[in-house]
Amino acid sequence: MLIKLWTVRPAGDFAILQKQGVYTADERYVMPERMEAYQWMSQRLAEKTPAPAGARFPLWAWYHAHGSKRPKPDLRKRGHFQQGEKGVRIEFGAVLDN
Known part of the structure; x- marks a missing residue:
């Protein structure tokens, strides 16, 4: 769908x-106070599906x-x-x- x-x-x-x-999302622009949340979310997403080439964080x-x-x-x-x-x-x- x-x-x-x-x-x-x-x-x-x-x-x-x-x-x-x-x-792709650029980690240079992630606010320091949100970095841990982005890392956690990225890890959870990686458990379900591989990230596209060159992508580290979700958009x-x-x-x-x-x-x-x-x-x-x-x-x-x-x-x-x-x-x-x-x-x-x-x-x-x-x-x-x-």
């Missing part, structure tokens, strides 16, 4: 995706960000970025194996 997911990233990250054709994505009637993250809502920072919402598909 194919599902749509969305991730919200700084605008410059979209340029990386366009240039490289691939985008946050939404299936339903604001409920079933408005599943996409809304960039007009506060909290995605620092005030004045430009961002993008990237949509992609994921295949779920049953």
Whole structure:
């Protein structure tokens, strides 16, 4: 089954995706207070499925960000970025194996 997911990233990250054709989470940008959680989550995910080549940490994505009637993250809502920072919402598909 194919599902749509969305991730919200700084605008410059979209340029990386366009240039490289691939985008992975960059550990340089993980806040130190969240590093342990990222490592724990990565280990749990690795128990279920191997990580894609070059990927160390998961990329946050939404299936339903604001409920079933408005599943996409809304960039007009506060909290995605620092005030004045430009961002993008990237949509992609994921295949779920049953």
